[in-house]
Amino acid sequence: LTGPTLQSGAYVVSNDFLNDPATAPWHAAAARAGVRAAAKFPIRQGGAVIGAISLYAAETGFFSTDLIATLEETAEDVSFALDNFARETARRQAAAMLDQSEQRYRSVIQSSIDGFWIMDAQGHFLDVNDAYCHLLGYEREEILKMRIQDIEASESPQETARHIGRVMTQGYDRFETRHRCKDGQLLDVEVSTNFRSGHDGECFYAFLRDITARKQADAALRAAEEQFRGLVEQSIAGTYIVQDDRLAYANRRFAEILGYASAEELIGRDPLSFAVESDRATVAENVRRRIEGEARTVSYSFTALRKDGSTTEVGVHGAAASHQGRPAVIGLIQDISEKKRAEEQIQRYIAQLERAFMRTVEVATTLSEMRDPYTAGHERRVTEIAVAIGTELGFDAQRLEGLRVAGYLHDIGKITIPAEILSKPGKLNPIEFQLIQQHAQAGYDVLKDVGFPWPVAEMVLQHHERLDGSGYPNGLKDDAIGLEARILAVADTVEAMASHRPYRPGLGIDKALAEIERGRGSAYDAAVVDACLTLFRDKAYSIPV
Template sequence: MKKSPDKPLDAGKLRLRAEERLQRRRPARAAQPTPIDAARLVHELQVHQIELEMQNEELQQERARVEVLAARYTELYDFAPVGYFSLDREGVIRQANLRGARLLGLDRSNLMQQRFGLFVAESDRPAFSAFLQKEFAGAGAQSCELGLCKGGDASMWVRIEATASEDGQECRAVVLDLSERRQAEAQARAAVVETQRLLALSERSRRALLSAAEDQEAATRALRDSEQRFRGLVEQSLTGIYISQDGAFLYANPRLEEVLGYRPGELVGVRADDIVIAEDLPIMQAKREALRAGATTSNYEVRARRKDGAIIELGVQGRVLESRGVKTTIGMAQDITEKKRAEEEIQRHIARLKAAFAGTVDVTMRMSEMRDPYTAGHERRVSEIAAAIGAELGLEAQATEGLRVAGQLHDVGKIAVPAEILAKPGKLSAIELRLIREHPQAGYDVLAGVEFPWPVAQVALQHHERMDGSGYPQGLKGEAILLEARIMAVADVVEAMSSHRPYRPGLGIGKALAEIERGRGTAYDPAVADACLKLFREKEYALPA
């Protein structure tokens, strides 16, 4: 398309060009002589007509250019893979693109004039308010990560990056959905925009150009201003932005060039396959095939090689647009190398904490066993039996792990019972029996101050309760007893009856299972009892050594 001039043609030059065109149109043979005045008038009319034709040609060219630019800006803004918002000082939404409306679960028309904070998870609203105040206080570009409530559903994790407008009355924000990588917490950074207002300005400019020729200059100036601002928005973004077609870059903003170590313009024509390392190519190619099969968006992480040979981690989000039968991908790519390192360090730290926790539980269990050497290994065996019963009942791995921990600590209250009573070979007196029966409460008192992710203290308190209320120390019945405590009660009886005690030899697994079968539905939870019997009798589960 021809580039339109910055201002209308000079009147003198336009007349000279019109004169030349008129001379070319005149026939070779001169017309019959006419009066001089009439001839001059005809000549002037013809020249003026040609001037009007030439002006109309220029207007049509400018009009076509405006329509192409407006369509391009609309596609880039509304179909971007991130949400764009403009917020005022009170956090009220003034503008939003289609992606932003989808993130919040409402039509765009219903979002306007609503406070953005209403969509923020309640626990994160103070952080969002502080973030907004800091932005309007002139602290420069700000970013935060928080949860959003989508249409009243459960929260999704997003990253917001914003900056205040030049007049300080609006905050332009980019919202990036991080829900697929929520376990990693900190995610992508986004660019700050005011694209909706700029597109509206472009639309008004286009209509002005179409409505009257005399508005051409003003509309063209406004359009150029809009284009310059939009280009500044993309090229000054803190997030890498690209446009690709058939796997090759058509455009890459300065941030993406910086991330990959290329000079301005060098990425154009480069294929993504030549940047992503060979081991991760299947990941990208699978996402590409999904897009060809009809998917409209893709999110993935790959390792890429910078121009200088360094390997970095990239988080990529893309969206496919189709214009005039041609499919183009618009996407964002961000360097997540440090984030991945932080995630790996967090996982190592969690593993160390788990090991320390397991060691602490083991030490506590061994201290309890030292008080009662005749029952050494009882807590460990009960924990294994309880975990096996829990798995047989279909409990999740996290719950069975809780049973294992609770089993190791269920008799910790025996540290409050004199060792001579625990090791007494004969029958216990009433006072001694009462002291023994106080160990569930003592165990609860020891464990209640520890913040476990499972009801360990309650299991210690309730593992001698029975379904018919005949247990101790509270005489609880039925569903009032925790499921974990009901499982622990069965595991405790099976292990205790099968093993040796100071006052009797071991009775064996047969008599232990017979006791569970006898007390099914009265002393013991029927579902738990059935799971235990099936485990030993049908699946040939053996007592832990």
């Protein structure tokens, strides 16, 4: 009977259970249990059937009409009680959630670093958090006895009243003002307030942030900007900002350099219009590189066009930056006409000195060769071979120049050796050979106090040293021998073997190359030998005549 009751929502009664066809499946069980009548009454909660009250009797016809009515009323009472219990449970849950929410709200408000207050429509404080009390220096109880007009320092009471009216109309406002602290100091605050009207009255809810430090920083920034602008406007260098391919700013000095009466004449102009035609591509490329981020800063010079059509040389240093929130180039410009003319004159003097210096070196070499006419040109040829090897090894121009000077002077020490030994046609005896070996040390002694910008004296001293320690004068090994000296050693060997000597004819370039190849990595530096072999065998280099 329970199933029909749950499905229909109506009570079901069987007063002759054993003879009721609807209860046939349970007749045997009912007979054993002594059941002769049964009734089912639905139980509801929230309008839905959730169960049933089951009643059994040992007498046929037990459930009379009055009893059925009573039992139906009882089931309805149970359903009513269940609904009340559910409502009470929901109420308690809602109250607990409300209390929990209020606790969270108070926790958030009290732990906030910003001030918070609740105020009524007349300006009386209803609640404040600890942060606001700390900002003003009052106790909570003191503030709750006050009105907003008591602490507002920027507005008059009448202005505050009008402000309250506006917020009530708008429902929200955010503004900056000043509040008066307990000690009389004024506090800059930013206020964000909402107005709410409900069953508990009209209230304003506000968060307040101390912006005194920010205001002071803003004031300091404005003062710094004014100071910076004053410095820029009075600077001896031109200052400019280029944005969107136009001059967005220029100071007075920039205008003076280009012959304009005021900077206003320049604003909005294409910066390329200030460069001569031949330099415009350079200026445009340098602006593009900074705007597109290829280079952070760029320094260069170009010829500028003045207002009257004359030209002047200017130097520019600019950097990629942001102006009013968009990419720009900010930089300095200086008139370098006099500086450039002075530099050009200095370069001419330097070139003259370099020529005079090299001529002096050549004279020293010539004097040495005059004592040994049979090896005339040896220093020059060794120099050219050494410089070619240095170039193959990637030496820069400055380093090659030092190698060139050392090449010309590598045998300068032979001026201390008797001429008859230098030009002796036969084999040297041991004493004579020892004298010849002294020329490296002698060359060093001659050159050591000369203020070369390269270690020329050391190169001369070491050019007969060998990696395996078999050279002279000091038997140096490996890294103790400078790279330039290793180059001179290979160049000197190749030239000496390939050229004629008083005591023998020239052996030829092939035997000379075979000799350095044989000593590769032992007597001679491997990289230097490889560079020399590449020059002669792969690049068709030949010993200069």
